[in-house]
Amino acid sequence: xxxxxxxxxxxxxxxxxxFARKGxxxxxxxxxxxxxxxxxxVAENRSPALHKxxxxxxxxxxxxxxxxxxxxNLRIAGVRLADMRGYSYDRRDVTGRALANxxxxxxxxxxxxxxxxxLEVEILVAEIGAGVADDxxxxxxxxxxxxxxxxxxxxxxxxxxxxxxxxxxxxxxxSLSGALRLAVDAxxxxxxxxxxxTSDQLExxxxxxxxxxxxxxxxxxxxxxxGILSESSPAVDEKTDADVGDSSDSDSGESSAxxxxxxxxxxxxxxxxxxxxDDDRPL
Amino acid sequence: xxxxxxxxxxxxxxxxxxxxxxxxxxxxAPDLLPGRRSLGQGDLSSEVPHGTxxxxxxxxxxxxxxxxxxxxxxxxxxxxxxxxxxxxxxxSAVAFAGSAGFGIEMVRLFQVELxxxxxxxxxxxxxxxxxxxxxxxxxxxxxMAMQGLTVVPLFxxxxxxxxxxxIFSYDPxxxxxxxxxxxxxxSGSLFARGALKKLYREDLSETDCATVAIQSLIDAxxxxxxxxxxxxxxxxxxxxxxxxxxxxxxxxxxxxAALVDAAWAQRHERPDxxxxxxxx
Numbered sequence: 001x002x003x004x005x006x007x008x009x010x011x012x013x014x015x016x017x018x019f020a021r022k023g024x025x026x027x028x029x030x031x032x033x034x035x036x037x038x039x040x041x042v043a044e045n046r047s048p049a050l051h052k053x054x055x056x057x058x059x060x061x062x063x064x065x066x067x068x069x070x071x072x073n074l075r076i077a078g079v080r081l082a083d084m085r086g087y088s089y090d091r092r093d094v095t096g097r098a099l100a101n102x103x104x105x106x107x108x109x110x111x112x113x114x115x116x117x118x119l120e121v122e123i124l125v126a127e128i129g130a131g132v133a134d135d136x137x138x139x140x141x142x143x144x145x146x147x148x149x150x151x152x153x154x155x156x157x158x159x160x161x162x163x164x165x166x167x168x169x170x171x172x173x174x175s176l177s178g179a180l181r182l183a184v185d186a187x188x189x190x191x192x193x194x195x196x197x198t199s200d201q202l203e204x205x206x207x208x209x210x211x212x213x214x215x216x217x218x219x220x221x222x223x224x225x226x227g228i229l230s231e232s233s234p235a236v237d238e239k240t241d242a243d244v245g246d247s248s249d250s251d252s253g254e255s256s257a258x259x260x261x262x263x264x265x266x267x268x269x270x271x272x273x274x275x276x277x278d279d280d281r282p283l
Numbered sequence: 284x285x286x287x288x289x290x291x292x293x294x295x296x297x298x299x300x301x302x303x304x305x306x307x308x309x310x311x312a313p314d315l316l317p318g319r320r321s322l323g324q325g326d327l328s329s330e331v332p333h334g335t336x337x338x339x340x341x342x343x344x345x346x347x348x349x350x351x352x353x354x355x356x357x358x359x360x361x362x363x364x365x366x367x368x369x370x371x372x373x374x375s376a377v378a379f380a381g382s383a384g385f386g387i388e389m390v391r392l393f394q395v396e397l398x399x400x401x402x403x404x405x406x407x408x409x410x411x412x413x414x415x416x417x418x419x420x421x422x423x424x425x426x427m428a429m430q431g432l433t434v435v436p437l438f439x440x441x442x443x444x445x446x447x448x449x450i451f452s453y454d455p456x457x458x459x460x461x462x463x464x465x466x467x468x469x470s471g472s473l474f475a476r477g478a479l480k481k482l483y484r485e486d487l488s489e490t491d492c493a494t495v496a497i498q499s500l501i502d503a504x505x506x507x508x509x510x511x512x513x514x515x516x517x518x519x520x521x522x523x524x525x526x527x528x529x530x531x532x533x534x535x536x537x538x539x540a541a542l543v544d545a546a547w548a549q550r551h552e553r554p555d556x557x558x559x560x561x562x563x
Binding site: 049051054055056073074076077079080081083084086087088101102103105106109213215 | 290291311312392395398402403405
């Protein structure tokens with residue numbers, strides 16, 4: 001006859017949190033970054049069909065990392081919630097705050113209920129406003145805790161390392177090409193070795209407030225992504241005035257410290273950040 | 284309504300299902316569907332506003348849809364500047380004739396239906412798929428049509444497979460019919476269709492096609508009291524939507540005004556409008 005072990009509530013929650021955290025860290029990172037005209041999403045994702053970033057409503061998008069089937073289910077629920085609210089009230093009454101709340105309650109309830117496995121997901125709900133100051137990014141973790149993020153957010157994979165890289169180089173009011181360059185560089189700085197990410201390994205989308213359509217979400221196709229990335233490559237960075245203050249500060253600063261990078265041919269694959277022997281970034 | 288007492292997403296939202304918003308509503312909140320309401324007895328057709336004439340015509344590379352601005356309630360003009368032509372999604376337009384309240388509700392539901400599918404599936408429906416969803420929507424409205432609250436939509440869109448515009452008409456039972464070149468629905472549709480027949484050519488430019496639509500609406504207003512002609516005093520002109528490879532675009536007010544002014548000036552010379560070019 002076995003006597004049930006006593007497990008303290010603290011231990012129980014810790015175990016569940018460890019379980020979820022491990023699942024999330026196994027994946028690859030996703031980044032949301034505020035730029036001058038909206039919010040940029042960049043995720044490392046080799047599948048062109050299984051999205052990590054998706055449209056929810058006019059001014060709202062969703063990004064997630066972790067277990068695909070679990071966050072896909074949450075995404076669908078979010079679209080249903082938003083469409084239903086928009087249909088029964090008005091399009092303007094669909095807010096990111098309400099959606100983030102519903103997600104937080106759902107994640108929280110599942111995490112603390114004994115019967116269900118905690119969801120191995122981390123999600124972002126982003127909403128653009130009339131200006132940068134009105135943009136909202138909510139970051140939700142597996143246990144339902146919710147944070148209101150400014151500037152940028154990173155989740156999944158080696159999130160802390162990637163976030164640190166962005167933190168060093170991010171400036172407010174960054175241009176789209178600058179933000180994209182920064183995000184792609186940051187995703188490559190997630191381990192001991194700096195990786196070169198090409199456009200077919202990335203999933204990129206924006207919430208662009210300059211779009212004339214009501215629905216501001218737009219995916220950036222692989223071809224136009226390759227185009228933007230080659231334009232803002234560190235080698236030609238100093239000449240593009242649009243990028244002043246962001247990647248030109250960071251990347252060209254680094255590149256001048258090392259060897260002068262060779263300008264790539266125009267049709268070359270998107271450029272990796274310059275390798276810098278003096279880079280003492282913690283690994 | 285949209286979340287349970289704990290604030291958690293209701294089970295229905297998290298249950299895997301189809302990509303149709305209408306089907307989701309039918310399961311989760313059927314009272315939001317227009318066709319599910321129980322109505323009282325009697326014929327309500329003269330008690331509520333009705334929209335009147337819609338015309339649509341294709342031109343190389345696109346399709347135009349235009350609607351007059353009048354809503355009538357029996358012999359009363361209920362509204363002078365009602366809008367009956369809407370974008371259904373980026374590449375299609377929908378307009379309605381008949382009961383205005385249900386018409387507008389149906390258009391809203393149809394727009395959400397298409398957008399919902401697009402977001403869940405990550406792909407847009409084919410033009411025929413969209414046309415069939417509208418059929419299903421109208422079929423659900425049949426009980427109300429029996430009480431005089433008929434809504435007859437007209438649907439048109441750009442089909443990338445044929446690189447041109449297509450037009451679909453409907454009957455109150457949900458029957459869907461593809462029309463070639465041009466079509467018209469609503470109380471003044473017979474007169475509008477007569478005008479379209481004489482003025483339409485397959486090689487019209489977008490602007491000429493808009494002029495043909497305006498001329499046919501003026502002819503409809505000429506002979507049908509429920510159709511509003513261009514209101515020259517208040518400067519209220521037809522709503523004209525154009526769908527091409529670049530998507531849906533509503534013709535700007537001043538462009539429509541210029542076309543209407545030209546057509547109106549011409550009618551001062553010949554009140555019946557342009558004559559057919561030849562008799563043979």
